[in-house]
Amino acid sequence: MSHIADRLISDPGLESGVAALTTERIQEVVTRMLEGETGAKLKAYHETCMRCGLCSQACHYYKSHDDDPSYSPVNKATETMYELMDKKGKVAPQRIYEMAQIAFTECNLCKRCAHYCPVGIDIGYIMSMVRRICYLLDVVPQYIRDTSHSHASTMNQMWVKDDEWIDSLQWQEDEARDEFPNLRIPLDKEGAEVYYSVIAPEPKFRTQLIYQAAAIMHAAGVDYTMPSEPGWDNSDMCMFVGDFENMGRLKRAHYESAQKLRVKRIVMGECGHAFRSVYDMGNRWLGYKKMPVPVIHSVEFYHELLTSGKIKIPKKFDRPVTIQDPCNIIRGRGLMDKLREVVHMLCEEVVEMTPNREHNYCCCAGGGVINCGPPFKNTRMEGNRVKADQLRATGVKDVVIPCHNCHGGLEDIIGYYDLGMHGKFIGDIIYELMEKPEV
Structure with a gap:
């Protein structure tokens, strides 16, 4: 069995964050988090976990490292959140480095392990709360920290400026009109049936996906719009960093841009984490009992277009x-x-x-x-x-x-x-x- 201390990787975000920590600061943040944000959920998981290891077979890290127990989900929980709970946050700063590397880079929050747990423990949730603590301690890998800062500053993941977003849509519309002369990518159309949202890497790196979506909408005769203002990016690295405050800002902007246009529903492009942020996490952080605007993933939308015959596949x-x-x-x-x-x-x-x-x-x-x-x-x-x-x-x-x-x-x-x-x-x-x- 290996140990996290044997495989630490140098990262400037983790190193600078840990250098500024004290044991007292760690205790204060852990106590505040456990008492103020997680309620009884973590206590229930901690007390009911039998350390049986049945979750191990679920984890791709465990299976890919020849069944090394240090990568098992239960060990990840034991080495991070359970230890913080047992010690009431009284751990050395270097231990936070190790916990951060486990939580940010050795768990995808995929929740496959929850399907194997006989008592339904959600270790993905536990790891997300470890990340939350690490974020509040400012111990976050540098690259994802920078991405969350982009979200916080520009309301999108890729530092796309407002005019660059509009230019990208107009560029793709212009490209597509060579193939479909009557095609339009409607901006800020009030009362449309569909508000189509994408993640920021599309205008930045994969503009052909915007082209293709516009072509599909055009061929299917969909009444849709895309927003010109911030809120158009449905992605959310703040959610994964543990910056739930900015996660809430992003999701509110997304929903409110759709409400402002009085659309019937939001259709999200082919992205899983963005869907999670809008459907399962950001909305809950904001305290929405129901989603303010109905949201569907593109898989559901394409299913509708194909089964209704609006898109024909010869x-x-x-x-x-x-x-x-x-x-x-x-x-x-x-x-x-x-x-x-x-x-x-x-x-x-x-x-x-x-x-x-x-x-x-x-x-x-x-x-x-x-x-x-x-x-x-x-x-x-x-x-x-x-x-x-x-x-x-x-x-x-x-x-x-x-x-x-x-x-x-x-x-x-x-x-x-x-x-x-x-x-x-x-x-x-x-x-x-x-x-x-x-x-």
Whole structure:
């Protein structure tokens, strides 16, 4: 069995944060957090956890490190939150460094382990609260800290300025009109049926996804709009950092920009963590009893377009594909069957991974882990060998991946393990196959 102290990785954010800590400061923050934010939930988990280890088989880090017990979910909880609770926060600053590395880089908050726990302990929640404590102590990996600062300063993940966002939409509209002369990307249209939101990496790095979404909306005759003001970015690294105050700001901006336009509902692009932030965490932090505007993920939206006949697929994708199940829309929302119905409507042959659906392995990029940056890339690659084995066993070359983080994670794994595979968004396939309006 290895130990976290034996595998510490140098990170300027963690190092500078720990250098400023005192044991008294740690005690004060831990006490305030445990008494003021988590209520009885953590106490119940701590008291009911039997340390049985059944959760171990669920964890891709544990399986990928040859069943090393130090990577088991119960050990991660024991070495972090349970220790903080037992010692009432009286731990040395260096111990916080070790806890931060475990919580930020050796757990994706994928919640697969919750399916294996006989008493329903949610270790993903426990790790998110460890991150919350680390954030309040200012001990956060530098790369994801910078990303959360971008959110706090610009209300988007990629420091996209307001005019750059509008320019990106107009640019994609102009590009698309070469193919669809009547296509428009409506901005700030009041009363539209659909408010379409994306994550900031799309205007920054993947503008073709905006192009494709606009083409699909145009072909389907969808009454939609996109907002011009901050609130358009539905992503949320503040949630994963533990900066719940700014998570609340971001989600309020997102909902209020949709309410301002009086739209019927929000359709979110193919991103899992953003959906989690709007549907399951940011809304709760804000105290919303119900979501102020109905929200659906693009998997649900594409399912509607295909089953209603608004999008017609004259010929299916003719190469075999497999399906990645993003944690936040599968375990978090239960879209496993709709995802499969969509993929089967688009593709001739689907080869399932084993296991699949809610038991599929995480991409090892989600939960903010990929956003912790280059210092921890090898942690991700070595921590998900089991995913590489799972992908390789399908024998296919194309993977349907309806989530941005899963794309980043699987592309890295595919390259690292030389699998020779390619990832595709659902929008990629629909755009490629759909019956396009005649010019």
